[in-house]
Amino acid sequence: MLQYILLRLVRWIPGVILLMFIVYALMFFGGGDPVQIMFSREATDLFMPGNPRYEAVKEQLGLNRPFLVQFGDYLWKMLHGDFGMALTDGRPVARTLAAATPITISIALAASAIIAIVGIPLGVIAALNQNHWADNLILGGALFFWGIPTFVMAPLLMVLFCLELNLLPVPRGWHGVFDVNSIIPLTVAALRPMALVIRQARSAVLDVLSEDYIRTARAKGLPEWVTIIKHALRPVLTPVVTQMGVVMTNLLAGSLLLEIVFGIPGIGKLIRDGILNNDYSVLLGCTFVVLALVTLTNLLVDITYPILDPRLRSTQKGAE
């Protein structure tokens, strides 16, 4: 297992370098002049190309070196935890990332937990009541929430719960997963992906229920609840875990909109600020963190497969 994980990590490295290279190249050739960005709030005419002070700063930062040398230098420093300085505020990018990453991760984890705890049972209930009112209600509800985009859902919930019903404070910023301020953002984060998980769980249960081995279980005279819980739900976990991995990835990489709407200082907001300010040190750092988190999620999903499905365990005993 350890060997498998290491192998996965080794195979992950070329992909990361390639993506970092692309982002670096985009920023290098199309992202504007870093020195001008750094001093954009000061006397700009001093920092025009040709000006000796401009050239001095450029020389000092090593920006006159060839592209590949600069990229190699960046990677080398990154390996040591140094993501460079932000161009706009001059703070170490590593420190900014260290503050933002836990927030995005905790939102993704909390939303995934809500999705799994609520969504999977709803999907199972829908499947067990196929085409009856409970099924229609659940599927209809899922479809309804799926159809509402985040930027509509967020203000809608805020108007309803904060202004009309006066139940919750208007959320602003981030004070941890268990804060009242987090209820609305987490709900918004969970609702749309939950629709996916409900539908996936429902169809997985329906698929399994039509399998021959369910008929075998019934032919043995097992009580229906044993047939469902022991024989049907175990095999359903594999497709559901796959779906949860996708959901988790989307939550991690797609936090942009949610964090902007609610002013949450996570990776998504960093990315937005990075784009607005042309701050490519920050953007590169964010790219790396998101890639790492997505890879970690996929790795976790892959590790759970053999736990859930004995056919994927490597120990094969010989047949006759």
Add this chain to the structure above:
Amino acid sequence: MTRLIQNNGRGNIMGETLLQVTNLTTRFHSRGNLIHAVNGVSFKIDKGETLGVVGESGCGKSVTMLSMLHLLPPAARVVAGTAFFHDKDLLKLNSREMQRIRGNHIGMIFQDPMTSFNPVLTIGDQVGESLIYHNISNRAGAEKRVIELFRMVGIPDPEARLKDYPHQFSGGMRQRAMIAMALACEPELVIADEPTTALDVTIQAQIVEVVKDLRDRLGIAIIWITHDLSLVAGLADRIMVMYAGNVIEEATTEDLFDQPTHPYTLGLLAALPAFQASKNSKRLSSIPGSPPDLRAEPTSCPFLPRCSYAINRCAIEMPLAHEIPGNGSTPHSVACFVNTQERITVQ
């Protein structure tokens, strides 16, 4: 009866009816169509008897058996009939009562041993769990019994194989495990639905031997479904031939091979290599055409379009089963207007 006593010494327990099915009728609702899958099937099986059920695929063999055990897919409904097992009508039982019969008094062996086992649970667990849920033994007792069952059906090294998952078993071993599963609670009746169709020929023969041996030792009644007449020839006491949801001929095995009467049975026999040079009148190497569309309510003989013996009456009326003289211990019945033995119309 004498033949059976001479053949295998099982005659002493026979004679008492175990299962009596009358006029069983099952239909499917499928995309707005009504499918007449089983149309008034009647048969009985005695204690300890082996009944072979033969017919081309799609002729309603499986649906007949699944109807009795309430294992039909949701689209199917039993619309008429009775199925008395001892003195209980299986078709009238509620789900709790049915549960107590399934696996406990009636075991099932399904066709495909790969898909019929749950891939994520161990074989030992799946073979033994019916003992637990029928309150016959606890977990430890069930495991002991599984080891014993594995020995009985010839699975080597049972203590170790117990913990294996289905994919770690070969096809033949899986089918042996399925037989063990069906026998776990010592049922009086085992229904084997094409148990060897998915296996290759040598394994097929082994499985037949295992079942024969267990039947003779345990005295269980067996309904053995197959599309291969030669397979049940050496196994069944009686054979029932089905076509398009109807029983079209039924006789003792000996009688059926001596005096096959229905044109469809003749066709099936003629298709067997051993009967290619058969003594019987018309020889068909295989039956031309294909089974009828079951969407229409049957009003004429369903075999008519493929029959070379057909007379006018066959197109107007549905032939009902009637007895013809046979030399077996149980009656020989045929649903056909033509006496193919003499090519004269009866009645």
